[in-house]
Amino acid sequence: MRKIMTALTLVGALAVSACNTVEGVGRDVSSAGDTVAKTAEKSK
Numbered sequence: 001m002r003k004i005m006t007a008l009t010l011v012g013a014l015a016v017s018a019c020n021t022v023e024g025v026g027r028d029v030s031s032a033g034d035t036v037a038k039t040a041e042k043s044k
Contacts, residue, residue: 015025
């Protein structure tokens with residue numbers, strides 16, 4: 001359990017430091033969602 005929490009903390013810290021703002025995180029998540037949707041559409 002401790003390893004999982006440490007990993008999640010590190011991932012969260014990297015995500016926040018890479019984006020610098022909550023708005024940036026929202027754009028990154030939206031972009032990832034669009035990519036997944038496009039890939040799923042191509043796989044049909």
